[in-house]
Amino acid sequence: MANTTLSQRPNTASRTTVFLKLLMATSGAVFVLYVLLHMYGNLKALWGEEAFNEYAHHLRTILMPMLPYGGLLWIIRVVLIVGVVAHVYAAFKLWSRANHARPTRYAVASASKAALKSKMMRWGGVALLAFIIWHLLQFTIVKFNVNGDVSGPDVENNPFGLLHAAFQVWWVVLIYVVALIALGMHLFHGVWSMAQTCGWTSTASRRKAWKTIGAVIALVVSIGFIIPPLAIAFGAI
Ligand code: HEM
Numbered sequence: 001m002a003n004t005t006l007s008q009r010p011n012t013a014s015r016t017t018v019f020l021k022l023l024m025a026t027s028g029a030v031f032v033l034y035v036l037l038h039m040y041g042n043l044k045a046l047w048g049e050e051a052f053n054e055y056a057h058h059l060r061t062i063l064m065p066m067l068p069y070g071g072l073l074w075i076i077r078v079v080l081i082v083g084v085v086a087h088v089y090a091a092f093k094l095w096s097r098a099n100h101a102r103p104t105r106y107a108v109a110s111a112s113k114a115a116l117k118s119k120m121m122r123w124g125g126v127a128l129l130a131f132i133i134w135h136l137l138q139f140t141i142v143k144f145n146v147n148g149d150v151s152g153p154d155v156e157n158n159p160f161g162l163l164h165a166a167f168q169v170w171w172v173v174l175i176y177v178v179a180l181i182a183l184g185m186h187l188f189h190g191v192w193s194m195a196q197t198c199g200w201t202s203t204a205s206r207r208k209a210w211k212t213i214g215a216v217i218a219l220v221v222s223i224g225f226i227i228p229p230l231a232i233a234f235g236a237i
Pocket of ligand 1: 038042056059135136139140176228
């Protein structure tokens with residue numbers, strides 16, 4: 001009887017760990033898709049006010065009249081909110097499990113690099129969450145003009161104006177540059193962890209391929225996102 005209980009405990013624990021990691025991997029994959037699409041959309045700002053505002057308007061009319069105005073945007077919002085809740089829940093569960101695990105001497109000696117990586121992922125993730133809250137307040141929920149110009153852009157009808165006003169301010173540009181470097185690092189390690197969780201890193205060539213895929217996604221997203229703010233800050237658009 002005692003044996004059964006003992007042998008069941010690690011099984012249940014490791015099954016829960018696998019489930020939590022799969023939850024992180026799946027929600028993470030949804031975020032990768034979203035940031036790629038969002039980054040691509042933001043690049044429309046390079047074509048100027050009319051192109052960007054037309055794109056922002058088009059986002060709200062996709063699948064009309066099957067969906068109401070802004071319907072697809074709301075579906076995406078719900079998917080993202082569910083994804084964030086799942087990702088953060090699984091991260092904190094895994095975090096507290098790792099803290100409660102009793103380290104063996106082997107684990108302590110061999111895991112310092114992995115421990116640094118998971119520390120970076122955890123604190124980087126917390127910083128990204130703070131950035132996303134700021135970002136949503138700035139561009140979606142409150143839509144405020146950081147330079148305090150109350151006669152600034154008509155935020156409802158001119159999203160380009162809001163973007164343009166925001167990136168005239170050097171510290172806003174700095175927040176975005178730092179956040180996008182953090183996002184790049186998070187994506188690089190996140191893509192690798194997802195591949196490991198899914199068992200796609202069993203051979204040297206697969207490991208190399210996933211490192212490359214992670215690096216390409218991280219670079220494309222970070223550089224693609226940062227181009228419009230820098231172009232605005234340096235007066236190119
Ligand atoms: C330079 C970088 C970025 C710029 C200039 C930017 C710009 C914008 C703008 C203008 C909106 C409002 C869109 C609209 O209402 O039509 C928006 C919404 C949003 N952004 Fe970003 N974004 C950036 C980076 C990011 C990143 C890195 C993330 C996530 C990791 C993100 C997540 C979101 C989300 C979730 C929304 C809300 C969409 C909605 O429900 O309306 N953005 N962004």
